[in-house]
Amino acid sequence: MRTRLLVAAGLLLSIGSSLSAGDEKGENSLAGTWQGVIAIGGKEIPVVFEISSDGRNGWKGHLLSPSQTDQKIPLSLIDYHDRDLNLAAEIIGGSFRGKMTSSGRSIRGDWTQGGFTVPLDLDFSEEAFAYDRPQTPKPPFPYVTEEVSFPNPLGKNELAGTLSFPEKPISPLPAVVLITGSGPQDRDETIAGHKPFAVIADYLTRRGIAVLRYDDRGVGKSTGTFEYGTTMDFATDAWAAVEYLKTRSEIDPEKIGLLGHSEGGLIAPIVAAKREGIAFLVLLAGPGLRGDQTLLTQSKAIGEAAGLKPEMLQLSQQFSKAVYELLTQPNPDLSRVQELGEKFEEEARKLNSEDLEALNQLGPMLEQQMKMIESPWFSNFLAIDPAEYLRQVTCPVLALNGKKDLQVIADLQLPAIEAALPSGKRTVRALPDLNHLFQKAETGLPGEYAAIDETISPTVLKIIGDWIESLW
Secondary structure, three states: OOOOOOOOOOOOOOOOOOOOOOOOOOOOOOOEEEEEEEEEOOEEEEEEEEEEEOOOOOEEEEEEOOOOOOOOEEOOEEEEEOOEEEEEEHHHOEEEEEEEOOOOOEEEEEEEEOOEEEEEEEEEEOOOOOOOOOOOOOOOOOOEEEEEEEEEOOOOEEEEEEEEEOOOOOOOEEEEEEEOOOOOOOOOOOEOOEOHHHHHHHHHHHOOOEEEEEOOOOOOOOOOOOOOOOHHHHHHHHHHHHHHHOOOOOEEEEEEEEEEEOOHHHHHHHHHHHOOOOOOEEEEOOOOOOHHHHHHHHHHHHHHHOOOOHHHHHHHHHHHHHHHHHHOOOOOOOHHHHHHHHHHHHHHOOOOOOOHHHHOOHHHHHHHHHHHHOOHHHHHHHHOOHHHHHOOOOOOEEEEEEOOOOOOOHHHHHHHHHHHOOOOOEEEEEEOOEOOOOOEOOOOOHHHHHHOOOOOOHHHHHHHHHHHHOOO
């Protein structure tokens, strides 16, 4: 589950960059991709700016820090005259001032953020930035990949995805639908340059299992609006995927299962409880506790691991509890959420803590977090108890979690899942050294995801493949 929480720490540690590609390069053209390295605190942080024309004699762009995050941070200011360039990313309190060289291929300048100014030289790149992750599958593939689309009559949207299956199967195949975690996700569940669903689909298809992965509603080629969707709405999209697979002659309709990651690990049991005919479930870092408990334990674990001072962590937990209690009441007064946010910031500024340096940049970030908190998804997620649905699951279940997962805590969530599942064919395992993405990790912090080359542990892939094959 992407980090959906309001913790002061970690909201401001994105010195990132990635901006959009442009037109033909010339001496005075700013459009294109610019790459550099920020050296600070003994670390080198690669940054990439991609800038393009806004069609109105101006510029637009965003930035990304590939080693820290895959989040594209919009540039709030791009001012370029006579080779002098000023950029600002208000959301992280960062800015760049520089001058383009006469060649038009380099910009020499400085990056300023959090009271510090460091040199930053940018060089033009012919190609837009792209991650090189060794596990990302590359064609040609020894199996069929087919672009597909299918309707969700309940959501009144059309979902687009990729169906992969072995060539010339002797008999109808078992199949699995992949369900993404929270936040708008593409069919590969792309995060921090990693494409875990593409890796899982490739591995399982090579083992003779058909795989359907699809763009979330409103993402990629899928229609509909993600912004107003809830977990229950997304469950109808997953069921629509199952219904589509039943129409395919290559697929055995009695052997269709669901694999969900993070929030997808909540959606899968909801579908299995509400609909008949799901053959198996694979829950990867799925929650077993109610939504509000999951987010509180998540924010506490991340805050502690990030070194948040105890007084700030306690204040953040108190604030989060107050917001969650408000939002889980019938017909909550959403204006109170804003009041609570203002009170939190006021109280935080009274603390004698190094964390207060962060609050200088907190304003616009708090505003963004407030919008997320007030979304239909958030209040719905807080009140969902996975046990209600897990108790109704009758098919075999494989539940895995990494012991270094700081977003869905294995020691809390897996026992809850195991206690709720009926007796029967179930396997529940906590795996050492793995984080929320099932990468081998040092700390488990979300900021580490982008810095790790591994997309998903081969051990996890083998466990999933062996378990599914063992069902028949």
